[in-house]
Amino acid sequence: MLNIHDLEVGYGGSTVLRRVGLRVEPGQIVCLMGRNGVGKTTLLKSIMGLLRPGQGKLSFNEWDMTYATPDKRAKAGIGYVPQGREVFPQLSVEENLILGLEACPQRTDKLPDTIFDMFPMLGKMLHRKGGHLSGGQQQQLAIGRALAAQPKLLLLDEPMEGIQPSIVMEIEHAIESIKKKKEIAVLLVEQSLEFATRIADYYYIIDKGSVVAQGSADELSDEIVKKHLTV
């Protein structure tokens, strides 16, 4: 469904991503790994259309979206939860979720029940301000908001980063339930080998802006991780 070919992206004069190729199939959970600063966030931003490629092609369900705006990509079914979440602190949980409906291709004002099944906390705190939630709760809210648009592909940038273990478990269960339903594919940045082997179907490792390893997640070994991920 997502097909990236020969992608080059940079900031100003400096190239960050070089000749990146990556695929995500419908319903697949793909884990994107790599040390700090190698270009993981740059790749997700490029998929969402927040950065323009210097070269290469991105397509989504056969649609060439290489130069499409983020808005068009969202409407086509790509959801994005940025690193560091970014919920609106002054808006309530409910208002934050409703903003997610804007990207929904079917015009609706009803929030999908699946959000509250996955994260019951959100249902209980509908009127609390986003800024008054804990970091982990804000992450759940950010994921819930992306799910409100009923995406076909969800991009998650380090959803477990800096979050207390109990909420890490809840987010992991949410990703597991997404996987079971097979309706949404997930491309997520996550460094943990345990997580990748437990949940992901496929992995990519990036180093210095290029894909240096990829494969089925059950073939991901300590050796590969040591070679490409430890500092």
Ligand SMILES: Nc1ncnc2c1ncn2[C@@H]1O[C@H](COP(=O)(O)OP(=O)(O)OP(=O)(O)O)[C@@H](O)[C@H]1O
């Ligand atoms: N807005 C920007 N302007 C210029 N350079 C940037 C910008 N954002 C990122 N970079 C540079 O691009 C490179 C890749 O950054 P990126 O954020 O994609 O890495 P990352 O793999 O997501 O890192 P982390 O694990 O720390 O989140 C880094 O060298 C970074 O300094």
Ligand SMILES: [Mg+2]
């Ligand atoms: Mg990053």
